[in-house]
Amino acid sequence: MNEDELVEAIAALTGAESRVLIGIGDDAAVWQPSRSQRSVISTDALIEGVHFSRAWMSPDDIGWRAMAANLSDLAAMAARPRLGTVALGIPPEWTPQALLECYAGMARCAKSYGLQIAGGDLVRAPVLTIAITVIGEVRASNLKTRSGARPGDVIASTGALGASRAGLDVAKGAVQIDAALAARALEAHRLPQPRLAQGRWLGASSRVHAMMDCSDGLSTDLTRMAQASGVGASIERVPIADAASAAAAALGIDPMAYALAGGEDFELLLAIESRAFMHLARRFQARFGQALERIGTVRADERIVMVNQGREEPIARTGWDHFSQ
Amino acid sequence: MNEDELVEAIAALTGAESRVLIGIGDDAAVWQPSRSQRSVISTDALIEGVHFSRAWMSPDDIGWRAMAANLSDLAAMAARPRLGTVALGIPPEWTPQALLECYAGMARCAKSYGLQIAGGDLVRAPVLTIAITVIGEVRASNLKTRSGARPGDVIASTGALGASRAGLDVAKGAVQIDAALAARALEAHRLPQPRLAQGRWLGASSRVHAMMDCSDGLSTDLTRMAQASGVGASIERVPIADAASAAAAALGIDPMAYALAGGEDFELLLAIESRAFMHLARRFQARFGQALERIGTVRADERIVMVNQGREEPIARTGWDHFSQ
Numbered sequence: 001m002n003e004d005e006l007v008e009a010i011a012a013l014t015g016a017e018s019r020v021l022i023g024i025g026d027d028a029a030v031w032q033p034s035r036s037q038r039s040v041i042s043t044d045a046l047i048e049g050v051h052f053s054r055a056w057m058s059p060d061d062i063g064w065r066a067m068a069a070n071l072s073d074l075a076a077m078a079a080r081p082r083l084g085t086v087a088l089g090i091p092p093e094w095t096p097q098a099l100l101e102c103y104a105g106m107a108r109c110a111k112s113y114g115l116q117i118a119g120g121d122l123v124r125a126p127v128l129t130i131a132i133t134v135i136g137e138v139r140a141s142n143l144k145t146r147s148g149a150r151p152g153d154v155i156a157s158t159g160a161l162g163a164s165r166a167g168l169d170v171a172k173g174a175v176q177i178d179a180a181l182a183a184r185a186l187e188a189h190r191l192p193q194p195r196l197a198q199g200r201w202l203g204a205s206s207r208v209h210a211m212m213d214c215s216d217g218l219s220t221d222l223t224r225m226a227q228a229s230g231v232g233a234s235i236e237r238v239p240i241a242d243a244a245s246a247a248a249a250a251l252g253i254d255p256m257a258y259a260l261a262g263g264e265d266f267e268l269l270l271a272i273e274s275r276a277f278m279h280l281a282r283r284f285q286a287r288f289g290q291a292l293e294r295i296g297t298v299r300a301d302e303r304i305v306m307v308n309q310g311r312e313e314p315i316a317r318t319g320w321d322h323f324s325q
Numbered sequence: 326m327n328e329d330e331l332v333e334a335i336a337a338l339t340g341a342e343s344r345v346l347i348g349i350g351d352d353a354a355v356w357q358p359s360r361s362q363r364s365v366i367s368t369d370a371l372i373e374g375v376h377f378s379r380a381w382m383s384p385d386d387i388g389w390r391a392m393a394a395n396l397s398d399l400a401a402m403a404a405r406p407r408l409g410t411v412a413l414g415i416p417p418e419w420t421p422q423a424l425l426e427c428y429a430g431m432a433r434c435a436k437s438y439g440l441q442i443a444g445g446d447l448v449r450a451p452v453l454t455i456a457i458t459v460i461g462e463v464r465a466s467n468l469k470t471r472s473g474a475r476p477g478d479v480i481a482s483t484g485a486l487g488a489s490r491a492g493l494d495v496a497k498g499a500v501q502i503d504a505a506l507a508a509r510a511l512e513a514h515r516l517p518q519p520r521l522a523q524g525r526w527l528g529a530s531s532r533v534h535a536m537m538d539c540s541d542g543l544s545t546d547l548t549r550m551a552q553a554s555g556v557g558a559s560i561e562r563v564p565i566a567d568a569a570s571a572a573a574a575a576l577g578i579d580p581m582a583y584a585l586a587g588g589e590d591f592e593l594l595l596a597i598e599s600r601a602f603m604h605l606a607r608r609f610q611a612r613f614g615q616a617l618e619r620i621g622t623v624r625a626d627e628r629i630v631m632v633n634q635g636r637e638e639p640i641a642r643t644g645w646d647h648f649s650q
Contacts, residue, residue, distance in 0.1 A: 028366055028367035028399060028401070028402045029366050030364065030366075030468060033358035038355050039355065039357070039364075040354070041353060041408070041410060041458075043458060045413075045414055045446045045448045047414055047450045047451075047454070050449045073353045077355065085368035087368045087369070087458075088370075120368050123370045124375045125454065126451045129372070131446075133366075133368060133458040138355075
């Protein structure tokens with residue numbers, strides 16, 4: 001299979017869509033941006049052996065998760081996905097079949113959330129390398145950043161944390177938990193659902209002051225939001241996924257570790273005007289059938305603390321940092 | 326240096342620009358597309374050991390060339406560069422200093438051509454991995470693809486070919502040529518100039534029927550243009566860069582090899598209405614001080630041939646194919 005043949009097989013997987021005027025096969029892809037909307041762009045790279053391993057995931061799951069991670073950044077900006085590009089670095093031991101399976105996972109995830117894969121690049125590399133760029137659109141008034149948190153705001157997330165990391169431990173055989181919980185943890189790890197509808201819904205509320213995705217672990221991401229906003233945070237309660245609690249219990253460790261440092265849950269982390277929180281949470285529950293989880297409170301000083309039985313303890317930033325590890 | 330510190334150092338290199346509303350540091354970058362223009366996106370990945378080697382290039386040159394290769398795709402669509410993202414996979418042996426030098430080369434090239442680096446990703450990888458996505462804008466009426474070539478059109482390029490590949494051989498010490506030519510060849514290899522102004526100028530002419538960049542070697546790229554357009558091509562004359570001729574003479578090989586299979590010259594390859602060619606070439610020469618090089622003629626049948634003293638010889642597709650090699 002030469003390069004042009006592989007490009008053809010991939011183009012067949014992504015399908016044609018009228019919204020992209022010129023797609024895979026030319027020097028570049030062309031589209032008409034929506035008038036009156038801002039455009040949003042995000043890029044993530046995933047490297048075999050660093051971010052994923054074929055030992056724990058199928059090629060299809062690897063593709064899905066890579067695309068989901070990128071779409072989660074659009075969710076955090078309250079944007080609607082539009083089109084994207086995929087640069088693949090391909091090592092000799094990946095067969096064209098495995099590669100097309102991986103691409104199929106990406107394409108399926110993209111399609112589920114309305115994103116058209118419009119182009120990309122294929123090159124040789126020592127390990128599988130996936131660099132995805134996604135573009136979305138959002139009304140200027142709905143756009144949320146991580147820098148708008150204000151003292152007194154409620155800190156919340158769109159769901160419980162830690163399931164993805166628990167799923168990785170289950171996949172590795174590092175822990176054994178109840179079969180139903182194990183299945184949910186594996187699904188959270190392999191087929192994460194970026195919170196795009198939730199992000200757009202939350203973006204439409206002026207009471208949501210800051211929003212970001214919680215992909216590097218709560219302690220790291222909350223620190224980033226606080227720094228960008230020039231504030232601090234008190235964590236009063238960490239919503240821990242059942243599967244993470246079960247895995248922690250089986251291992252005899254603190255379940256907080258999964259939620260604070262786990263990462264890749266792709267829930268949205270929010271700062272919401274305090275007096276609007278209860279009403280917004282009720283409407284969120286009615287709309288999405290899931291809780292808007294209250295985590296803590298934004299504070300004026302720049303400290304990040306855990307409130308434990310009335311005592312404040314500083315928390316270490318234990319999340320995923322690609323360079324300090 | 327942890328991830329957030331590296332992001333800060335990189336953000337300082339790219340500078341702030343008002344055209345990008347939210348840049349490096351949030352989940353995604355945000356911009357306002359121009360009304361009445363189409364948007365164009367292209368992605369290229371470069372892998373250490375496959376596309377470049379630190380043995381022959383400085384980190385700064387590697388960065389420049391990676392960005393230039395991406396901008397060349399925008400040139401081929403007659404687009405004006407707007408913003409881009411850079412995903413870097415970083416191996417342990419690259420120091421932060423070398424990395425920032427590489428980034429500086431990218432940023433300098435981007436700035437030279439009006440592109441703002443608006444975001445990206447930093448991850449660990451076994452070898453340096455650079456995936457760049459660039460976005461440009463073009464009036465719908467000026468957009469050129471590779472599929473518009475018509476029988477009888479003149480095939481032309483914006484310059485002579487082969488200098489970049491000759492420069493690589495000079496850098497490797499594989500050939501010795503005249504010092505002035507060697508310097509030009511090295512510059513062509515290390516600091517290639519994407520033909521953005523030329524692309525926009527040519528895009529404004531309705532007599533230009535097809536345009537693409539000649540980055541994989543003339544034989545491969547001309548075949549792609551012909552296939553996309555459903556036509557063939559007769560190559561009557563290959564414009565060979567002086568440095569490539571000198572290198573070929575020194576090695577005792579056919580200089581055509583450099584031009585047909587060399588690749589990475591980043592000249593634009595064109596199909597131009599026959600009766601308009603002479604006039605367009607004169608205006609091009611006056612505007613850019615360089616020749617629009619006539620290469621051959623588009624033919625109705627789907628053969629790609631070299632015309633040699635009146636005889637037609639089929640040419641092999643000898644360019645760069647990332648998967649057949």
